[in-house]
Amino acid sequence: MKKNAVHKSRRAFIKTTGMATAGIMLTPGISHAMHLGNDNILQPALLGGAPVRTKSWPTWPQWNSETDEKLVVDDLRSGIWSRAALVDQFEAEWAKATGTKRCLSVVNGTNALIASLLQMNIGGGDEVIIPVYTFIATAAAVLATGAIPVFVDTDINTFQIDVAKIEQKITARTKAIIPVHILGMPADMENIMKIAKKYNLKVIEDACQAHYAEINHKRVGSFGDAGCFSFQNSKNLAIGEGGAITSNDDSFMDHCYSYHNYGNPYGALVGNVNAGTIMAGNKLRWTEYQAAIGLVQMKRLEAQTEKRNVNAAYLRSKIKDIPGITPYTLYDNVTRATFHLFSFRYNKAAFKDLPRSQFIKAMNAEGVPCMEGYAPLNKMPYLANAFQSKNYKRMYSAKELDIKSYQLRNECPVNDKLCNEEMVWIFHALLLAEKEDMNDISNAIEKVHSNAEALKKAMK
Numbered sequence: 496m497k498k499n500a501v502h503k504s505r506r507a508f509i510k511t512t513g514m515a516t517a518g519i520m521l522t523p524g525i526s527h528a529m530h531l532g533n534d535n536i537l538q539p540a541l542l543g544g545a546p547v548r549t550k551s552w553p554t555w556p557q558w559n560s561e562t563d564e565k566l567v568v569d570d571l572r573s574g575i576w577s578r579a580a581l582v583d584q585f586e587a588e589w590a591k592a593t594g595t596k597r598c599l600s601v602v603n604g605t606n607a608l609i610a611s612l613l614q615m616n617i618g619g620g621d622e623v624i625i626p627v628y629t630f631i632a633t634a635a636a637v638l639a640t641g642a643i644p645v646f647v648d649t650d651i652n653t654f655q656i657d658v659a660k661i662e663q664k665i666t667a668r669t670k671a672i673i674p675v676h677i678l679g680m681p682a683d684m685e686n687i688m689k690i691a692k693k694y695n696l697k698v699i700e701d702a703c704q705a706h707y708a709e710i711n712h713k714r715v716g717s718f719g720d721a722g723c724f725s726f727q728n729s730k731n732l733a734i735g736e737g738g739a740i741t742s743n744d745d746s747f748m749d750h751c752y753s754y755h756n757y758g759n760p761y762g763a764l765v766g767n768v769n770a771g772t773i774m775a776g777n778k779l780r781w782t783e784y785q786a787a788i789g790l791v792q793m794k795r796l797e798a799q800t801e802k803r804n805v806n807a808a809y810l811r812s813k814i815k816d817i818p819g820i821t822p823y824t825l826y827d828n829v830t831r832a833t834f835h836l837f838s839f840r841y842n843k844a845a846f847k848d849l850p851r852s853q854f855i856k857a858m859n860a861e862g863v864p865c866m867e868g869y870a871p872l873n874k875m876p877y878l879a880n881a882f883q884s885k886n887y888k889r890m891y892s893a894k895e896l897d898i899k900s901y902q903l904r905n906e907c908p909v910n911d912k913l914c915n916e917e918m919v920w921i922f923h924a925l926l927l928a929e930k931e932d933m934n935d936i937s938n939a940i941e942k943v944h945s946n947a948e949a950l951k952k953a954m955k
């Protein structure tokens with residue numbers, strides 16, 4: 496009982512200290528002084544002190560049994576489990592929300608990308624430009640078609656594809672660009688579309704982390720020839736698994752539909768009905784109960800997105816002046832990001848050379864979960880594995896498949912440093928807490944900063 500009371504008062508003290516620290520953020524010297532001394536509260540949690548936060552963070556996905564289960568259970572009881580009215584309804588609502596004419600649901604985001612590439616006639620012998628700072632699925636999708644991914648380095652401020660470095664990567668074989676709105680922040684679509692037009696390239700937006708993100712109040716997934724979304728459990732609209740393709744191009748979408756349904760005739764592709772299956776297809780269809788979960792989750796997406804935006808902006812403002820912390824930058828025309836991950840760069844030089852891995856351990860110990868994020872995608876064994884495959888050997892010359900020269904052509908030094916030393920992520924569910932909870936995050940960073948020396952010493 497007594498222990499508990501002491502603990503409580505300490506937490507209350509930390510809260511007060513936290514607020515005071517926030518108030519003197521502009522004079523960091525004073526805030527550091529406040530953390531000096533040997534009291535347990537001021538000790539880093541990693542070294543046995545009391546953590547900044549013991550309260551739990553919002554969990555993901557969000558689900559309310561009372562209000563959310565009816566549509567799902569009704570469907571389960573109906574026995575209509577294969578694609579029917581609920582899938583149609585989800586597609587209509589997702590197209591409307593994205594601001595596109597059509598939407599097709601598919602099994603996941605990876606296959607949304609693969610289907611889009613294939614139905615744009617991209618495959619063996621082609622090159623597809625992708626950012627190096629992305630999830631493995633973007634590159635895997637290109638390889639699944641038989642095309643070769645060409646990596647473009649990262650813009651160090653926005654963490655998006657560096658548009659200034661795209662043109663030098665375009666060759667006679669380049670067929671498409673896949674801009675990724677990575678971390679839920681929009682890529683520079685205005686300039687990417689200009690380049691695509693100049694070189695007659697297709698554009699497939701990988702919007703798998705960017706549901707409802709906007710450029711000039713227009714939603715991502717509506718700028719390119721196609722947009723691809725993921726509804727995997729961690730994503731901002733979570734269904735467990737699921738994906739979608741959005742587009743204004745009827746012919747392309749009819750092809751995608753046919754492909755996702757064994758290659759059977761659909762829309763303008765019906766033609767001679769008696770001819771049977773018209774293309775080499777696949778099976779990527781949704782179930783009805785997936786759509787039911789999606790429709791329910793869509794109801795909270797707008798409010799969640801808004802909350803993340805407000806909290807991200809507040810948290811950004813609170814940490815931007817901490818020495819060694821450089822938060823994300825949005826392009827000027829971004830009217831809304833979705834912050835699948837809240838991101839900042841960590842410069843260990845301002846933290847007494849405390850390595851990022853130790854900074855993250857210390858933050859986690861303070862009750863603020865954060866992560867290092869992606870490793871460089873242009874340096875992993877999957878590329879050599881694809882190049883050594885039977886199909887690639889039939890499609891390309893030995894010279895084209897020389898992995899050493901491929902990797903030299905695809906070096907991305909800015910991204911290497913970002914991935915290996917600097918990037919720190921905070922998962923989007925934390926941004927669904929209240930505004931005052933964001934103070935715990937900034938206070939934890941401040942506390943680690945103030946104690947960097949001790950944390951470094953403790954490593955030896």
Ligand SMILES: *Cc1c(COP(=O)(O)O)cnc(C)c1O
Pocket residue numbers: 602603604605606629630632633675677701703704724725726727736737738
């Ligand atoms: C999640 C993700 C994908 C793949 O989506 P899945 O539904 O997991 O297949 C593709 N690209 C990016 C950027 C992603 O984050």
